[in-house]
Amino acid sequence: MGNKKIEIPYAFALCGDTECACAGTCLRHIAYLQQVETAKVMTMVNPRFCAKDNTCAFYRDATPVVYARGFTQMQKRMLPEQYDKFLWKLIAHFGRNPYFERRNGKRLLPPGEQELIAEVARQVGMTEEFKFDTYEYRYNWKD
Structure with a gap:
């Protein structure tokens, strides 16, 4: 530092x-x-x-901790039925607008949220590794 x-x-x-x-x-x-x-x-x-x-x-x-931004590319890797379940599970957890802020990269995703999102993807049947759009190192002030 x-x-x-x-x-x-x-x-x-x-x-x-x-x-x-x-x-x-x-x-x-x-x-x-x-x-x-x-x-x-x-x-x-x-x-x-x-x-x-x-x-x-x-x-x-x-x-510094690895934070992620966005997961817009993952929709292309899911079947429509998988994505529909994925979307609604995360909207139920985060709320509609906060879900889209996270998906579109407007909100940083701390490690715990990254794991939650990847776990929901696994629950709907996604087998490949979940990748976020971008990653950045940040200090963990509160998470």
Whole structure:
């Protein structure tokens, strides 16, 4: 990550505990180090409730995670009946507009949602590996 400025979500709780054994890999601490230089007001985790090791409930791994965008190409690989079942199962889960935002790539798909979508494809009889339209690495701020 180095000196590259990261975009920190509004009200993301930061951690300023420099004595924590996990500070170097914790997204809350790394974000704190960036914010402490310029921010006039910060949202902080209460240090009294932090563990100073990997058992800390507030620890967020700073390793970027693979997010996906869109799955418009998968419809071509499904039979019409499969796609119909796939579509309605996911609309029942996400809602109509949020389903189409995900399908069309307007909403990032965290790993859990990627697995759910792939699992629904398997449930309707799709045997090939589910591929999303694009993939990108992002920090996992909340998922």
